[in-house]
Amino acid sequence: MTELSININGEHIKADVEPRLSLADFIRDRQRLTGTHLGCEHGVCGACTVLMNGEPVRSCITFAAVADGSEITTIEGFDQDEPMAQLRQAFHENHALQCGYCTPGMLVAARDIVTRLPDADEDRVRLELAGNLCRCTGYVGIVKAILSVLEQRRI
Amino acid sequence: MKPAKFEHQRMASLDEAVKALGNAEGETRVLGGGQSLGPMMNLRLAQPDVVLDLSKVEGLDGIEETGNAIRVGARVSHARIEDGEVPGKTGDYMQFVATGISYRSVRNRGTIGGSVAHADPSADWPSALLALGGSVTAAGGNGIRTISLDGFTVGPFSTGLGWDEILTGFELPVLGTDANWGYYKVNRKPGEFADAIGAVTLGVEARAVCGATESAPFRVTEIEERLASGVQEVSIAEVRDILDRYDAGFDDYELQIHAVALSRAVQGAFA
Numbered sequence: 001m002t003e004l005s006i007n008i009n010g011e012h013i014k015a016d017v018e019p020r021l022s023l024a025d026f027i028r029d030r031q032r033l034t035g036t037h038l039g040c041e042h043g044v045c046g047a048c049t050v051l052m053n054g055e056p057v058r059s060c061i062t063f064a065a066v067a068d069g070s071e072i073t074t075i076e077g078f079d080q081d082e083p084m085a086q087l088r089q090a091f092h093e094n095h096a097l098q099c100g101y102c103t104p105g106m107l108v109a110a111r112d113i114v115t116r117l118p119d120a121d122e123d124r125v126r127l128e129l130a131g132n133l134c135r136c137t138g139y140v141g142i143v144k145a146i147l148s149v150l151e152q153r154r155i
Numbered sequence: 156m157k158p159a160k161f162e163h164q165r166m167a168s169l170d171e172a173v174k175a176l177g178n179a180e181g182e183t184r185v186l187g188g189g190q191s192l193g194p195m196m197n198l199r200l201a202q203p204d205v206v207l208d209l210s211k212v213e214g215l216d217g218i219e220e221t222g223n224a225i226r227v228g229a230r231v232s233h234a235r236i237e238d239g240e241v242p243g244k245t246g247d248y249m250q251f252v253a254t255g256i257s258y259r260s261v262r263n264r265g266t267i268g269g270s271v272a273h274a275d276p277s278a279d280w281p282s283a284l285l286a287l288g289g290s291v292t293a294a295g296g297n298g299i300r301t302i303s304l305d306g307f308t309v310g311p312f313s314t315g316l317g318w319d320e321i322l323t324g325f326e327l328p329v330l331g332t333d334a335n336w337g338y339y340k341v342n343r344k345p346g347e348f349a350d351a352i353g354a355v356t357l358g359v360e361a362r363a364v365c366g367a368t369e370s371a372p373f374r375v376t377e378i379e380e381r382l383a384s385g386v387q388e389v390s391i392a393e394v395r396d397i398l399d400r401y402d403a404g405f406d407d408y409e410l411q412i413h414a415v416a417l418s419r420a421v422q423g424a425f426a
Contacts, residue, residue, distance in 0.1 A: 019163030061193030131258020
């Protein structure tokens with residue numbers, strides 16, 4: 001077992017974890033924060049994307065033990081976050097989800113796009129979304145939602 | 156939990172990591188950002204007994220220009236290179252390469268040193284850095300060693316690192332402000348591993364690399380000679396004829412996409 005000291009959504013947590021436990025499994029199974037979803041579990045689909053020290057990472061290919069000392073924000077931790085509030089509303093208005101499985105990771109990736117790339121156009125948004133798979137929507141609603149938030153934030 | 160059981164050792168310093176690697180029993184792997192090793196362990200393609208975690212080791216994430224070389228630490232992430240932290244024309248080339256590696260959430264954790272030490276034949280850095288030239292620095296039981304990037308990748312998942320050595324960084328050439336470079340990656344979707352890579356830089360010498368092969372990337376001297384003599388275009392058919400003379404094990408399709416990649420890399424260098 002390895003000692004782990006980690007901050008998740010503002011709560012400081014100390015735990016003993018098996019080295020092979022992924023950050024995603026720690027978040028879901030040990031912290032019961034099941035908003036973070038697991039799809040491919042090898043870094044391709046993006047469903048498990050969370051913020052680690054403010055940057056999006058794949059929680060399925062990051063071991064919990066390696067995340068020691070870091071600050072994690074999962075989809076449950078964005079209540080007071082302005083860009084995420086804008087994105088939630090825009091996803092709702094633009095029908096940017098159907099089954100919702102990809103949505104937690106999609107929103108974390110979308111937040112990265114609207115904060116890191118304020119000048120992104122549609123081509124750039126689509127390129128950035130290459131790392132998040134959605135098999136329902138065909139991306140049209142997701143792209144529209146992200147572009148509308150980019151537009152709001154430019155005003 | 157998907158990976159097989161292993162022992163995780165958190166390293167506090169490079170010295171501790173070198174000692175731990177030297178004394179390790181069983182299969183031991185060094186973990187940088189874990190973005191290649193992590194998936195391989197989840198798929199149980201890799202089942203190390205011991206993982207030496209470098210994420211708390213300081214001093215491996217610097218980028219500095221020292222006269223005629225740029226030093227890049229092993230733990231520099233692809234994202235930092237994408238964001239333009241490597242200076243000058245060398246930085247422009249590396250920024251272009253980094254931007255095409257996987258996705259931002261992987262680039263935030265994946266490291267250049269990890270990619271080169273892991274030596275997946277389809278990864279970008281082993282081919283891209285061979286086309287740039289320069290050297291790898293490694294720390295081991297016998298101290299620090301500099302190893303040329305020429306021939307560093309020996310084959311799939313196999314490099315010139317000794318069994319007790321850890322890759323610590325790179326010394327890369329400074330491309331002049333007027334130096335040309337081109338990089339072309341054949342893949343079905345942005346961010347995927349490459350099916351074929353063509354990489355060209357014209358710094359102190361002309362270098363042209365055929366990458367994402369079934370084994371190690373290799374320099375194509377016939378194309379380098381042409382570039383050095385001032386040729387600015389090599390057709391796909393010509394590259395195909397040249398590559399066909401190498402014993403790269405390409406089938407007809409692979410030969411074609413590697414010819415396309417290298418021809419377009421040359422085209423990109425003079426665009």
